Amino acid sequence: MTEETRRRLVDDREVELAMNWLRDNAAAIGKAKEQAVLTEKMVKHIRAIEMKKAGDLPISAQERDAQASDAYKMAIYAEAVAAGEHEKMRALREAASAKVDLWRSEQANLRVMR
Numbered sequence: 001m002t003e004e005t006r007r008r009l010v011d012d013r014e015v016e017l018a019m020n021w022l023r024d025n026a027a028a029i030g031k032a033k034e035q036a037v038l039t040e041k042m043v044k045h046i047r048a049i050e051m052k053k054a055g056d057l058p059i060s061a062q063e064r065d066a067q068a069s070d071a072y073k074m075a076i077y078a079e080a081v082a083a084g085e086h087e088k089m090r091a092l093r094e095a096a097s098a099k100v101d102l103w104r105s106e107q108a109n110l111r112v113m114r
Contacts, residue, residue: 008106015103018096029089036086039079046075 050066057065066072 010099010103010106012103015100018099021096022093022100025089025093029093032082032086032089035082036079039075039082043072043075043079046071 046069047063047066050069050072051059051062054062054065
């Protein structure tokens with residue numbers, strides 16, 4: 001192993017793995033975003049359905065009843081799970097991208113030093 005290789009923060013294999021991860025997980029990241037959006041909209045939909053069930057009560061009472069329903073509670077939970085999965089995938093994507101960016105910077109610095 002050369003001195004130059006030992007000093008590098010990211011080696012070529014790590015960059016290859018990061019780029020493969022980005023490519024291989026693009027669809028999963030998109031699916032996680034899709035689920036996050038769908039569940040967010042579903043919470044609003046469930047709330048409206050539950051409010052409609054409350055009939056002719058004042059709006060504040062309809063909202064209270066809707067938000068106290070099991071259907072609304074389950075929708076909120078599903079939204080939280082989807083948002084968590086999306087954030088996890090986003091963080092992993094950012095980490096892989098950062099590794100590739102770091103490698104690019106190292107490569108540019110190595111070219112200058114040669």
